[in-house]
Every structure is written in structure tokens, then in C-alpha cells.
Amino acid sequence: MKYIKIVKNDRGFTLIELLVSITILGIVLLSFMNFFLQSSTYTNANQKKTVGVNVARNVLMFMEKQNFLEIRNYFHDVNTGDKSSEADFLTLLICDEKYKLFSDSSTESEINNTCPKKKNITINGLEYEAAIFSEEVSTPGEMDYYIPITVKVRWNINDREYSTTVDGKIKSEDIR
Template identity: 80%
Template sequence: MKLIKILKNNRGLTLIELLVSITILGIVLLSFMNFFLQSSTYTNSNQKKTVGVNVARNVLMFMEKQNFLEIRNFFNEVNTGQHSSEDDFLSLFICNDSYLTFSNSAAESEISQACPQKKNITVNGLEYEATISSEEVSSSEEIDSYIPITVKVRWTIDAREYSTTLDGKVKSEDIR
């Protein structure tokens, strides 16, 4: 009976009741907006990381198509200390719509002579820098069959650097 009286009441809402209800609604909506903002930021970050992993996979596939003996000799020299730098690695660039690798110890003049317009890999307007390194293989039998390599991809967003790595193996043409 009381419920019917409340529903038939023509008095309306006071200004204070209206302000309180709008405030409560605003607090609830702000908490939901914060959730959507965080999920959007997280999704965007994961999208960039997924692209980075795909760039690393693409670099690994490129390395698998290269001459096994040249790659093996380069990383053998690096791992045995025959190169000038112990942390020598290969950097991958785009030159004339194809990939080229250069040692990080190569002179800049040598790189610019081979590829005057070298670029990093660009996807969706974001540049990804790819480097390729190898760890030392324990036995000579293993290095005759495959080379374990690590592809590291780095990118920068708002002066903050992100990276991802991918481990793989380049197999000899004899066992492919």
C-alpha cells in the first residue's frame, strides 16, 4: 500500500536528490572509464609487442635462407674472439626493398657505400631495429649442423625503449 502511495506522489525530485544521484552516477561511470582506458593502453602495448615478435620471426626466416657457411664463419669468428669486439652482432636493415645484414663493427662508410639509404623495419609508422647474435656452441659437430641465433627487436615509444627476443636455429643446407 505504501508503494502505491509513493508512486502516485506528484511531488517530484528535489535539487539535492538530483545532485546526489548525478554524483553517484558520475563516480560509477568514472571507475568504468578508468577500466576502459587501462585496457586500451594494454591492448595497444600488446599490439606493438606482437608486431615486434612478427618482425623477429621474419628476420629469423630471412637468416634461414642465407648461406649457412657464411653465417657459421661469421659467428665462429665472433665466438672465438677473432673479431675486434666480443659482443659483435649483425644488424638488419632494409635497402632497396630487400634485407641486408651488417656487422656492428663495420664502418659507417662501408655501410653507407653498400646501402646509401638504409632504413630500419617500419610497421604502422613505428621503426623496429633488429639485431642478430649467436651464443657459442659447445661441440664442433653441432655447429656443422645448426647455428643457434637470437634475434632482438627494439622499438621506442615516447622516449621509452621496448624490446623482444626470439631464439631460433639456422640449419645447414645439408639437413634441410
């Protein structure tokens, strides 16, 4: 009998009950909205990193198509020369809608003379800088057959620098 009286009660909710329930609902929804905001930010950052990895893979594939002897001679001189191998690298830029390699010893004026309309790799409005490094080999004879390289790709978002690397090997045509 009491149950029927509660159901038939026509008094409704008080203003305080409504405000408390709206406040609790707002707190719960706010926490869920924060979760979606964080996941969106994380997904966006991972998307850019995935593009960076794909750019590095593309650069690695481009390097595999280059003349093995020229690349070997450049990196062999770097690894056996007086300069530190950490400072010597190749930079890949887009010049006349094609990839073009420049050494780190190239001056800005030399690059501008060779390619006046140079630009970095741009995907979805974001510029990616690609640099190619050679790793040290245990014996110098190893570079006769393959060159271990690392492609480092960097990009900036909101004045913060991000980077990713991909390791690979360029094989000589003699062992293909």
C-alpha cells in the first residue's frame, strides 16, 4: 500500500534536488569529455608519428635505389676520415618535384645554386626534415657489400620538436 502512495505522489522534485542531480550529471559528463579530449590528442600525435615513420621508410627506399658506390664512398670517407661520423650526414630535400641528396658540408649558397626552389617533405601541411646517417661498421670490408644507415625524420608542432628513426641497410648490386 505504501508503494502505491509513492507512485501516486504528485508533488514532483524540489529545486535543490534538480540542482544536485544536474551537478552530479555535469561532473560525470565532464570526466568523460576529458577522456575523449586526451584520446583525440594522443591519436593526432600518433598519426603524425606514423607519417614520420612512413617518410623515413620512403627515404630508405630512395637510398636503396641510389648508386651504391657513390653512397659507399661518401660514408666510407666519413667513417674513416678525420671528422666525426656523428656530424656527417646526408639531407634529403625536394628539388623540382624530385628527391635530391645534399651533404652536410654543402653550404646554403651551394644548395640554392643547385636547387633554388628546395623544400622539405610536406605531408598534410606539416614539414618533415629527413637526414641520413651511416652507422659504424665492425670491419671496413663490410662496406663493400652493404651500408648500415639510419634515417632520422624530424618535425615541429607548436614549437616542440618530434623525431623518429628507421634503421636499414643498402645492399651492393654485387650480392643482389
